[in-house]
Amino acid sequence: MGLGRLRLSPSAFYEMTLDELCAAARGDSKAEEQRQQMEWERTRWLATCLLQVHMKKGTNLSPRKLAVFPWEKQDSDKREEQEAAKLLRQWANE
Secondary structure, three states: OOOOOOOOOHHHHHHOOHHHHHHHHHHHHHHHHHHHHHHHHHHHHHHHHHHHOOOOOOOOOOHHHHOOOHHHHOOHHHHHHHHHHHHHHHHHHO
């Protein structure tokens, strides 16, 4: 994981504690999740653009009318508060 996915140098890898490695792995996982979400949102936008030309004149199709993703179901403010609280708990435990 450290030398492969995280692309750490051997010296950096061996100098890390297990907690630091776990934090780096969580950060990498979160970045990958965000990358995939952006790809899905881009795909939804493209599908919306392609379908819009086939809609009745005057009808607007929005990406969220086409599909709502699981990560969008939570209120964005509530999600940000939860993430901030989680970060504070992690920081307090270190």
